[in-house]
Amino acid sequence: MKNTLTPVIDLPLPEEPYLPPHDHRPLWEMSPAEFDEFQVTPLSKGADSVWMWERTTPGQPKSVAQVNWAMELFDGSRLTDTRHALRLEWAKKLLALITLAPVGGVAPAAGSMGRYQQGINWLLSWMAQRGMQTPNELDVDAYLEDLPRYISERVDEDEITLSRVQQSLKIIPHLWSERRLLTKWGVPTLHQNPFREHSIFYYATMLATKATGWIPPLPDEVAVPVYNKIAWWLGQPAEDVVALMEYVEDPVAGTEIEVMVGKYKGIRKLKAGYSAPSRRSRNHRFFADFTFGTLPGESKPWHTALDETKEDEKGPHLQSRLLFDAVRDACAMSIQGMSGMRISELMGIEAGFDAVNGLPRGVRIELSVSGLYELFVIRTVLSKTEAGLPREMDWVLGVRPKGSMDEPLPVRALRLLNRLHEPWRRHATTPRLLLAMAGGKFLAVKTKGLPGMSSDKMRDGMKRFIAHWVDLTGLPDESRHKIKDNDLIEWRESKGHVFKTHMLRKSWAQFMFAVDPSLMPAIQLQFHHLSMAMTDSGYIGSNQSLLSDMESVATQARNMMILESVLGINPLAGRMGEELELATRKLAEQVKALPTSDAYKEVVKFCEQAQLPIFFSPHGACMPMKTHEMRCHDESGTSLLLRKQPNTRTRQPSLCAGCSCFVLDTRHADFWASRYLDNWLAYKRAARSGDVSDFKVIKERAEQAGKLLKKIGVKVEQLDIKIEKTLEVEHVPA
Numbered sequence: 001m002k003n004t005l006t007p008v009i010d011l012p013l014p015e016e017p018y019l020p021p022h023d024h025r026p027l028w029e030m031s032p033a034e035f036d037e038f039q040v041t042p043l044s045k046g047a048d049s050v051w052m053w054e055r056t057t058p059g060q061p062k063s064v065a066q067v068n069w070a071m072e073l074f075d076g077s078r079l080t081d082t083r084h085a086l087r088l089e090w091a092k093k094l095l096a097l098i099t100l101a102p103v104g105g106v107a108p109a110a111g112s113m114g115r116y117q118q119g120i121n122w123l124l125s126w127m128a129q130r131g132m133q134t135p136n137e138l139d140v141d142a143y144l145e146d147l148p149r150y151i152s153e154r155v156d157e158d159e160i161t162l163s164r165v166q167q168s169l170k171i172i173p174h175l176w177s178e179r180r181l182l183t184k185w186g187v188p189t190l191h192q193n194p195f196r197e198h199s200i201f202y203y204a205t206m207l208a209t210k211a212t213g214w215i216p217p218l219p220d221e222v223a224v225p226v227y228n229k230i231a232w233w234l235g236q237p238a239e240d241v242v243a244l245m246e247y248v249e250d251p252v253a254g255t256e257i258e259v260m261v262g263k264y265k266g267i268r269k270l271k272a273g274y275s276a277p278s279r280r281s282r283n284h285r286f287f288a289d290f291t292f293g294t295l296p297g298e299s300k301p302w303h304t305a306l307d308e309t310k311e312d313e314k315g316p317h318l319q320s321r322l323l324f325d326a327v328r329d330a331c332a333m334s335i336q337g338m339s340g341m342r343i344s345e346l347m348g349i350e351a352g353f354d355a356v357n358g359l360p361r362g363v364r365i366e367l368s369v370s371g372l373y374e375l376f377v378i379r380t381v382l383s384k385t386e387a388g389l390p391r392e393m394d395w396v397l398g399v400r401p402k403g404s405m406d407e408p409l410p411v412r413a414l415r416l417l418n419r420l421h422e423p424w425r426r427h428a429t430t431p432r433l434l435l436a437m438a439g440g441k442f443l444a445v446k447t448k449g450l451p452g453m454s455s456d457k458m459r460d461g462m463k464r465f466i467a468h469w470v471d472l473t474g475l476p477d478e479s480r481h482k483i484k485d486n487d488l489i490e491w492r493e494s495k496g497h498v499f500k501t502h503m504l505r506k507s508w509a510q511f512m513f514a515v516d517p518s519l520m521p522a523i524q525l526q527f528h529h530l531s532m533a534m535t536d537s538g539y540i541g542s543n544q545s546l547l548s549d550m551e552s553v554a555t556q557a558r559n560m561m562i563l564e565s566v567l568g569i570n571p572l573a574g575r576m577g578e579e580l581e582l583a584t585r586k587l588a589e590q591v592k593a594l595p596t597s598d599a600y601k602e603v604v605k606f607c608e609q610a611q612l613p614i615f616f617s618p619h620g621a622c623m624p625m626k627t628h629e630m631r632c633h634d635e636s637g638t639s640l641l642l643r644k645q646p647n648t649r650t651r652q653p654s655l656c657a658g659c660s661c662f663v664l665d666t667r668h669a670d671f672w673a674s675r676y677l678d679n680w681l682a683y684k685r686a687a688r689s690g691d692v693s694d695f696k697v698i699k700e701r702a703e704q705a706g707k708l709l710k711k712i713g714v715k716v717e718q719l720d721i722k723i724e725k726t727l728e729v730e731h732v733p734a
């Protein structure tokens with residue numbers, strides 16, 4: 001029979017395209033048995049579980065020119081499992097048409113087949129999750145709407161790239177373009193072109209931004225122990241580990257040493273040898289003598305003594321590797337998590353110190369605009385940019401009051417990383433600070449040609465740090481502010497494996513709005529200073545990448561605030577809070593019986609439709625919906641046309657508390673509780689001394705704080721008891 005297939009023309013490749021045998025019926029007229037036996041590629045038949053194409057570029061990995069139909073879907077099942085039989089059948093038919101009878105006459109290159117597999121995987125995993133079997137059941141709008149969340153939960157990347165989103169959309173246009181033959185072949189498909197209004201590129205660009213926005217910050221319950229452990233490692237433990245690395249350098253080799261000869265023959269001078277046994281015996285002595293420090297308030301060293309006689313995981317070599325990794329990962333997390341930089345920029349930091357200022361390379365000190373603070377700024381170079389050109393970016397590592405000698409934690413981390421890698425530095429083939437240490441269980445003592453570490457390896461190291469050193473076993477099932485049910489179980493059970501480095505940047509942005517009081521004082525101070533730097537200097541304000549993270553965290557926090565309000569978990573206060581409660585009554589009805597993740601999606605939709613703007617501060621949030629009633633702008637007389645956001649120069653808690661744009665919930669309770677305490681204490685002390693004439697405003701502030709606290713469900717009676725106790729203590733006769 002004549003071959004009626006459209007000829008295959010593989011334009012990107014110079015080689016002859018694959019033309020299937022001529023003695024068969026058209027694909028779409030084949031019986032299942034015929035298709036099973038049909039040579040779909042020069043190397044594979046229809047029934048094969050892997051379709052392979054001949055690779056056209058030397059050195060290409062096998063995977064780029066094959067589709068493995070036994071691919072693992074996102075729920076852990078295989079596409080070849082019985083329950084996916086129908087999905088597998090039409091996916092094979094679709095790919096056969098795309099490669100052998102494409103509607104445009106141009107078949108894709110063999111080297112792009114791996115990408116087709118990825119595209120099939122994304123789409124079929126999603127369809128399987130929703131019980132959709134055939135393309136005609138596919139709700140493309142729902143897929144597009146869900147993609148940002150879907151991708152952000154599955155992709156283990158710092159930022160969601162355009163190509164990642166394009167991959168997830170890859171198959172959909174074919175479901176439309178190949179519709180005629182698909183239908184003839186018994187596959188019901190899409191009824192209309194999903195990309196009729198906008199191109200696939202338009203959707204990919206929009207969804208990539210949204211997907212990065214969907215990556216949540218670390219849940220508070222995880223962030224606090226992680227950050228505290230990072231700060232812990234940067235103290236005495238890091239110093240000890242740096243000292244421990246001396247065994248790698250083995251400085252005694254080749255020097256003259258004194259050894260005891262026999263019992264009574266005295267001491268002889270010898271040259272310490274370079275042989276492996278000599279070195280081993282020196283290392284044994286070094287490990288046996290090594291002592292770890294004791295932390296303030298503790299009675300014994302923070303780490304047990306190294307047992308040089310052991311070779312197992314308790315042995316000194318394995319322990320040294322573990323400790324090296326811990327300090328490196330803690331330092332890296334401190335730099336990324338406390339400056340907000342991207343992992344690619346972290347990996348690009350160079351080793352060494354500035355000969356002039358003595359600071360780690362790339363770091364400089366700038367005076368803040370007010371002249372009150374010193375800012376530690378590092379300039380990084382991002383080699384891969386959208387425009388393909390290197391881009392320099394400044395990141396504020398920390399701030400200190402002018403005249404102070406303290407260095408911010410990330411600066412200390414840079415110093416430590418330099419010292420930690422010192423034994424290997426001369427073997428490095430890169431100027432970069434973080435080196436790709438040999439992959440074995442031990443630290444290499446003899447090595448050559450160490451390249452820079454990759455972002456993937458760094459991310460794996462950070463995950464291992466959480467798994468090894470941060471105890472998440474006591475986590476409850478759900479975080480206090482959850483966007484899906486049982487959100488902490490995956491953290492507890494995977495020991496933090498769900499961590500993404502971008503979460504550190506999101507947590508950075510979150511702590512810039514309000515520092516969690518359970519963080520160690522050093523970290524609280526770090527973020528407190530950084531927040532001041534943000535308003536006092538242009539550095540953070542001009543870093544577009546950080547601003548967009550702050551914006552997306554603010555958007556997430558707004559959505560969360562509305563979610564918790566409509567679910568009745570967290571009441572809102574403030575005049576805008578009251579308006580919001582009225583405006584979301586219908587939404588509250590709609591979502592109250594839904595699982596939290598679905599309720600969250602509805603809330604996001606509502607907030608996006610209403611385009612609710614929000615600006616956070618420690619005392620509450622501003623939603624400037626009523627531009628003619630913005631008190632901070634009334635103060636300064638700003639024109640109505642220019643009132644797009646709060647006026648940071650005049651914005652004050654007492655002004656906001658009576659403003660139509662103000663909303664707060666329990667997240668701001670700490671601020672108002674301390675305002676309540678401070679103002680009542682001041683007023684009552686004045687009352688005791690018999691003169692409250694100048695304290696009217698103080699009393700009003702205390703009363704205002706009390707009202708807001710009651711509205712968000714805080715029991716002020718407990719604060720009153722605290723006030724009375726403080727006053728009693730102050731009046732105990734000497």
Ligand code: SF4
Pocket residue numbers: 621622623624629630631632633646647651652655656657659660661662663
């Ligand atoms: S006074 Fe406060 S709540 Fe009102 S507009 Fe200004 S910042 Fe927003």
